[in-house]
Amino acid sequence: MCRVPGPIQSIERAAAILRLLARGSGRLGVSEIANSLGLARGTAHGILRTLQGVGFVEQDDETGKYQLGAALLHLGTSYLDVNELRSRAINWADALAARSGAAVRIGTPLDGKVLVVHHVFRPDDTLQALDVGALLPTHATALGKVLLAYDASAVAALRGTLEPFSRRTITLPHALDRALAEVRDMGWASEVEEMTVGEAGVAAPIRGQGGLVVGAIGISGAVERICDVKGRPKPALVTYVRDAARAVSRDLGASRW
Numbered sequence: 001m002c003r004v005p006g007p008i009q010s011i012e013r014a015a016a017i018l019r020l021l022a023r024g025s026g027r028l029g030v031s032e033i034a035n036s037l038g039l040a041r042g043t044a045h046g047i048l049r050t051l052q053g054v055g056f057v058e059q060d061d062e063t064g065k066y067q068l069g070a071a072l073l074h075l076g077t078s079y080l081d082v083n084e085l086r087s088r089a090i091n092w093a094d095a096l097a098a099r100s101g102a103a104v105r106i107g108t109p110l111d112g113k114v115l116v117v118h119h120v121f122r123p124d125d126t127l128q129a130l131d132v133g134a135l136l137p138t139h140a141t142a143l144g145k146v147l148l149a150y151d152a153s154a155v156a157a158l159r160g161t162l163e164p165f166s167r168r169t170i171t172l173p174h175a176l177d178r179a180l181a182e183v184r185d186m187g188w189a190s191e192v193e194e195m196t197v198g199e200a201g202v203a204a205p206i207r208g209q210g211g212l213v214v215g216a217i218g219i220s221g222a223v224e225r226i227c228d229v230k231g232r233p234k235p236a237l238v239t240y241v242r243d244a245a246r247a248v249s250r251d252l253g254a255s256r257w
Contacts, residue, residue, distance in 0.1 A: 027065035102219035142203035145189035204245035207254035
């Protein structure tokens with residue numbers, strides 16, 4: 001007769017530490033964690049070092065305290081990707097690629113970047129690379145500008161780190177503030193050779209229940225495909241992107257967009 005294995009204590013303790021860090025408003029030290037969970041300090045330290053090794057927690061160099069790590073946040077975003085945002089958006093993304101003739105990407109915020117959770121290739125025979133899982137800069141992409149426009153804390157964290165990718169990249173905080181205000185006014189964002197010379201893009205917010213912005217959907221391609229002769233995004237393409245964003249938002253239960 002086979003015996004059913006019982007719970008593994010070390011895993012239970014690791015899960016308890018992660019829950020504690022998730023509930024906390026800031027970083028916690030080894031002693032704080034050990035005392036809160038009734039663990040020996042050495043035990044708590046050993047589990048934390050293991051969790052740090054796989055990226056599930058991070059340690060502040062100055063204070064020695066711990067917080068949740070980017071790898072764990074990535075897993076959480078992957079859960080949203082598989083179970084909510086990506087599954088709801090797939091059909092609309094395919095339709096947007098067909099209507100626009102451009103590549104389509106769906107992004108969510110992750111650790112100050114844009115995580116690409118879905119990518120539809122341009123409907124042509126050119127060689128293309130899959131971007132799913134890529135992390136894009138927020139200030140230099142249409143997807144990122146959309147996410148920043150509705151997240152003041154992310155904008156504050158970005159100040160002083162506006163890396164230039166081309167001569168057209170926004171690198172001044174006041175210029176970024178002005179651009180994000182325009183995104184909120186218009187309901188969509190654009191990029192024209194701000195990350196990659198010769199490429200442009202358009203994106204719009206995806207909203208969930210309560211109108212909260214949970215992601216962005218956008219198109220990208222050669223400047224001449226996306227923009228008119230004056231270098232502005234073609235109105236028809238903007239309409240296609242906004243229609244797709246509204247459709248996904250509706251499917252996610254948003255009552256406004």
